[in-house]
Amino acid sequence: MSTALGWLAAVGLAAGLVMGFGVAPREVTQGNVQRIMYLHVPAVWVAYLAFAVGVAGSIAYLAGRRPGADRLAHAACEVGTVFLGVNIATGAIWGKPTWGTWWTWDARLTSVAVVFVMFVAYLLLRQAIEDRERAARYAAVLSIVAALNIPLVHFSVYWWRTLHQPPSLLKPGSSTMPPEIVAALLVNFAALALLGAYFVTRRARLLAAEEEALA
Amino acid sequence: MVAAESLIRVAGLARVFGAQRVLDGVDLDVAAGEAVALLGPNGAGKTTLLKIVATLLRPTRGRATVAGYDCVREAEAVRALLGVIAHGTHVYEDLTAHENLVFWARLAGRSADRPPLAGALADVDLERHADARVRTFSAGMRRRLALARLGLGQPRVLLLDEPFAGLDQRARKWLEGRLEAFKAGGGALLMATHSFGRELGIADRIAILAGGRVALDTPRAGLGPEDVQRLYVAHTEDGS
Amino acid sequence: MAWKDLLVERRSKETLNALLFFSLALLFVFQFALGPDRERLAAVLPGLLWLGFILSGVLGLGRSFLVERENDCWEGLLLTPGDKSAIYLGKLAGSLALMLVVEALVLALFVLFFNVDLGPALPGLALVIVLGTLGVAAVGTLFAAMTAQVRARELLFPVLLLPVLVPVLLGTVQVTEALLLRESLAGVAHWLKLLVAADVVYLTIGLLTFDVILEG
Numbered sequence: 260m261s262t263a264l265g266w267l268a269a270v271g272l273a274a275g276l277v278m279g280f281g282v283a284p285r286e287v288t289q290g291n292v293q294r295i296m297y298l299h300v301p302a303v304w305v306a307y308l309a310f311a312v313g314v315a316g317s318i319a320y321l322a323g324r325r326p327g328a329d330r331l332a333h334a335a336c337e338v339g340t341v342f343l344g345v346n347i348a349t350g351a352i353w354g355k356p357t358w359g360t361w362w363t364w365d366a367r368l369t370s371v372a373v374v375f376v377m378f379v380a381y382l383l384l385r386q387a388i389e390d391r392e393r394a395a396r397y398a399a400v401l402s403i404v405a406a407l408n409i410p411l412v413h414f415s416v417y418w419w420r421t422l423h424q425p426p427s428l429l430k431p432g433s434s435t436m437p438p439e440i441v442a443a444l445l446v447n448f449a450a451l452a453l454l455g456a457y458f459v460t461r462r463a464r465l466l467a468a469e470e471e472a473l474a
Numbered sequence: 475m476v477a478a479e480s481l482i483r484v485a486g487l488a489r490v491f492g493a494q495r496v497l498d499g500v501d502l503d504v505a506a507g508e509a510v511a512l513l514g515p516n517g518a519g520k521t522t523l524l525k526i527v528a529t530l531l532r533p534t535r536g537r538a539t540v541a542g543y544d545c546v547r548e549a550e551a552v553r554a555l556l557g558v559i560a561h562g563t564h565v566y567e568d569l570t571a572h573e574n575l576v577f578w579a580r581l582a583g584r585s586a587d588r589p590p591l592a593g594a595l596a597d598v599d600l601e602r603h604a605d606a607r608v609r610t611f612s613a614g615m616r617r618r619l620a621l622a623r624l625g626l627g628q629p630r631v632l633l634l635d636e637p638f639a640g641l642d643q644r645a646r647k648w649l650e651g652r653l654e655a656f657k658a659g660g661g662a663l664l665m666a667t668h669s670f671g672r673e674l675g676i677a678d679r680i681a682i683l684a685g686g687r688v689a690l691d692t693p694r695a696g697l698g699p700e701d702v703q704r705l706y707v708a709h710t711e712d713g714s
Numbered sequence: 715m716a717w718k719d720l721l722v723e724r725r726s727k728e729t730l731n732a733l734l735f736f737s738l739a740l741l742f743v744f745q746f747a748l749g750p751d752r753e754r755l756a757a758v759l760p761g762l763l764w765l766g767f768i769l770s771g772v773l774g775l776g777r778s779f780l781v782e783r784e785n786d787c788w789e790g791l792l793l794t795p796g797d798k799s800a801i802y803l804g805k806l807a808g809s810l811a812l813m814l815v816v817e818a819l820v821l822a823l824f825v826l827f828f829n830v831d832l833g834p835a836l837p838g839l840a841l842v843i844v845l846g847t848l849g850v851a852a853v854g855t856l857f858a859a860m861t862a863q864v865r866a867r868e869l870l871f872p873v874l875l876l877p878v879l880v881p882v883l884l885g886t887v888q889v890t891e892a893l894l895l896r897e898s899l900a901g902v903a904h905w906l907k908l909l910v911a912a913d914v915v916y917l918t919i920g921l922l923t924f925d926v927i928l929e930g
Contacts, residue, residue, distance in 0.1 A: 321923075321926060373877050373880045376873075376877040377877045377878060380870075380873050380874045380877060383870060383873060383874075384860070384861075384864075384870065384874065387861075387864045387865065387866050387870055388864060389491075390491075392532055396926050396927070396929065397860045397927065399926075400856070400860070400919070400923045400926060400927060401857075401860070401874070403919060403923070404853065404856070404878060404916075404919055405878065407915050407919065408878050408881065408915075411881040411908065411911065411912050411915070412880055412881050414881070414908060415880065415881035415884040415885055415905075415908055416880070416881075416884065418884075418888075418904065418905070418908075419884050419888070528793065529792075529793070530789060530792055530793070549929070550795055550796070553793050553794070553795040554795040556793065558789070558793060560789065561786070564786060564787050564789065564790035565787070566781065566787060578790070578794075581791075581794050581800075581801070582794055582795060582796060
């Protein structure tokens with residue numbers, strides 16, 4: 260199954276590139292740099308999708324204690340963290356030429372950064388505990404805390420920024436986006452989601468293999 | 475041969491730590507009123523086995539049950555029947571003996587009134603030290619306090635990890651007496667130990683753990699310390 | 715459990731002293747780092763105050779189960795039959811009491827050193843301090859139990875706790891700022907609601923999952 264996903268993902272990525280560079284219009288003020296948005300935005304969507312899967316896996320694990328659920332949770336959270344990292348990195352790369360700065364404490368960036376650190380902590384916790392079963396239990400609880408904390412983080416950061424300065428005008432895309440842009444975003448989202456799913460299944464399989472080798 | 479009322483039953487137990495296979499198919503039974511001494515070299519897995527029966531660790535394979543309750547799935551029921559004396563003393567240094575008992579009693583949801591606790595302390599000959607901080611206690615006194623704590627719960631199974639270590643002659647005799655009384659009351663006892671001498675006196679059987687398995691399981695009656703030593707060396711030579 | 719922790723603490727006074735001196739040291743550092751400019755200090759005061767609270771909270775909570783570890787009682791806790799949430803609440807109550815005492819003293823020191831006039835802001839301040847500290851302690855106790863047996867716990871614990879506490883930090887600082895500027899609480903009502911929501915979430919998760927953590 261993961262090979263099928265892999266091929267689908269490859270196709271999807273190709274389609275995404277075509278959409279991003281060919282079909283979507285060139286942005287007026289920023290030029291071609293803006294096209295990085297087609298990686299940047301879908302990456303964060305996929306990341307949150309991955310975290311949702313991860314938390315679902317964690318809850319399933321706590322309920323049924325099936326190791327497969329935990330491997331899924333572990334893999335999904337890992338992949339989600341990677342995609343979030345991609346999001347942050349592409350955001351910085353995009354920001355430098357357009358905003359003149361690598362980083363700014365606007366609402367979106369800050370909350371994404373906090374979520375990123377939370378899930379990096381998740382990965383660190385998993386690494387720090389040697390006993391596989393205990394690591395699974397603790398990590399599951401942590402991921403639930405992190406997931407429930409995400410809305411709190413978003414709200415608090417958003418309120419924090421909007422009370423002190425007007426919302427950043429440099430959000431990717433305005434409220435009415437031309438259909439080509441929307442289409443390109445969606446195609447890239449699908450492509451990245453497929454890529455993410457491919458990574459998750461490969462990672463879960465790798466985790467299973469590691470366990471087998473030890474047992 | 476399995477006694478009808480095996481209080482502790484271990485079957486096919488295996489436990490892996492990282493890349494190390496510490497237990498690899500252990501079978502053991504302890505009946506009510508029986509005491510089994512677990513012998514083996516360091517790292518043989520005695521403590522691991524005890525921990526699994528004590529519900530503190532999960533086995534990688536196999537099953538352990540206490541009075542019919544599965545140690546993994548029905549851990550709470552098992553814990554209610556257990557008394558454990560391990561390397562850790564489970565007592566707080568800065569509290570007095572009495573306060574320690576109050577804490578552990580309340581934590582277990584039992585009554586913390588003075589009379590039963592004072593009785594428990596008297597049982598272990600510590601009532602004169604009831605209001606002294608544990609920090610000032612000797613090893614023997616701490617062991618006695620641990621037993622007093624156990625006594626409150628009236629366990630049916632005792633798991634002991636080198637219970638006689640660090641005790642002087644008088645304390646040892648006292649502990650033997652208490653353990654005999656426990657056996658007479660129908661309790662089952664599983665004890666890990668390093669010594670071949672007097673401490674084995676209360677054991678009805680000895681089991682030698684080597685290579686992750688029970689290399690030998692034999693009644694102790696009629697075996698002197700040298701016999702035990704001989705058997706030990708014979709069965710652990712190739713294991714370790 | 716809370717009774718036991720407070721008793722141990724009263725006897726040894728380790729944690730209380732450590733936290734107090736830590737906060738004192740922080741105060742000095744703040745003063746030196748920011749210079750004598752009164753206006754600048756007033757502007758960052760809420761942030762500094764909560765920075766101090768949270769840092770000492772992280773320090774104190776990280777040691778939550780130190781007593782158990784030192785005395786080898788961790789297994790004893792695991793072996794206790796019955797509902798483990800009582801242990802969670804007990805630890806939480808103990809930590810909370812300790813933290814509130816330290817915070818009250820630090821607040822007094824702040825008033826002294828930075829010449830702040832609290833006056834009518836005091837009841838509101840008390841409320842936000844309790845709400846904030848409750849949230850910190852609720853997650854902190856849970857995470858402390860998780861990292862109690864881990865080798866790198868001194869490093870891992872703050873890394874786990876601090877990002878999760880971002881909403882609480884933001885909320886408390888905003889409310890404190892409003893209070894010190896004598897603004898009405900109505901303007902920061904949404905922050906208070908956020909703090910309450912956070913407290914509820916953390917407490918609930920703690921109560922529900924502590925059993926799982928103490929399984930072994």
